Amino acid sequence: MIYTASQFHLQYIAKYQLIVKANYIHDVIYVVDAEGNLLVYMKYESNSPTEEALKLLSLPFQHVYVSIPHSNLTFIPNDLYDMEDTENYQEFMDNPMRPAENVSLTYLQTQAYFQYDVLLEQRWKSIFPDAKFVPEFKLNLEQARPHIPLQGEVLGLVFNETAVDLFLFINGQFKFYNTFEIKTEEDLNYYVLNLFQVFGLQAKISKAVYSSLNNENPLINRLSNFAKHIVELKASQPLLVSDEEVAGLAKDYITELPTCAL
Structure with missing residues (x-):
């Protein structure tokens, strides 16, 4: 998918922020201005970037933030x-x-x-030598922080193409974080229930927070089996968009990567 706002102007590239979330399947790119407007959004296959993406990545961005596995x-x-x-x-x-x-x-x-994935790190550093790299786990934990009370259990699930990052808080205390490959709903069920067994948790805990699932994904229904309350992680300050058809892009919490990099 490619979206470019009418107010995107090449002469202001030095003032824009370029936000990248990359892996071996897809690259996702946001360009944001100082007022918090979403100017460009691109998602493409990592091994075959579009012509538009190559042109964008060749521009002299001064503020670049990259998240890789x-x-x-x-x-x-x-x-x-x-x-x-x-x-x-x-x-x-x-x-x-x-x-x-x-x-x-x-x-x-x-x-x-x-350690970062060495090939992905080398790739993005060769494109943007001065980019600030932010590990995904840091971003995930920072975004989940407002949803973690001092009482009760909170399960975090961040879906990344063919994997999921699972983390757990109990009574406000950080207990667990790991990444697992998943191909089916049963894979997810296995890892979550095994985590519950290790920490002596009941079938349904207090809360689950998740990200990177659209509303039609069947895994959302599976989450209701794990927790009494389900919360989607979203940007605390959504970007501004001029086109309502892409309003959903502005709510992705990956857009707060620059804040997490500080």
Whole structure:
């Protein structure tokens, strides 16, 4: 899908924000101006970008934010974290010789070590050397934060093409985060129920938050089997659009990637 607003002007490229969510199946691109208007939206197959996409990516954007998949994600509570143990954390990575990334999740009082998908990272850095990369798990946890009470259980489900990121909070405490490949509804059912069993949870917990599912997706009905209340993660400040036919694009929480990068 390609959408371009009439107020998109090449002479203002340096002032625009380019937001990218990429994997090996699709790339999704947003261009946003300083007033929060959605100027461009593109979604295309990663291995065969459209001519329009190639032209857009060749432009000299100064503010670029990229979210790509992560691997070997390891969380370390602040009270156990020691900078001198970096080499030990490195051993958990697929490629111990390649430096791991470190992100501090202040509100969780936790440090996260991980590696980006090396090919995707190289691809986007070659296009935008000065881009700011934000790991998907950080964005997901930040967006779920307002929906996590001090009492009760909250299951997070973020769907990414053929995989799902599952995370769990119990009584406001961060308990679990991992990524699983899913092909069917039964795959999702297996991973969620196994998570419930590990943490001794009942068949229906207090709340489930989710993203990246359209209203027609049958997985939405499956979510009602897991939780009493279902909440879709959306942008806290939706973008402005001049065309009502694409209003739904403005509500995607990926558009808040720049805020998460700070």
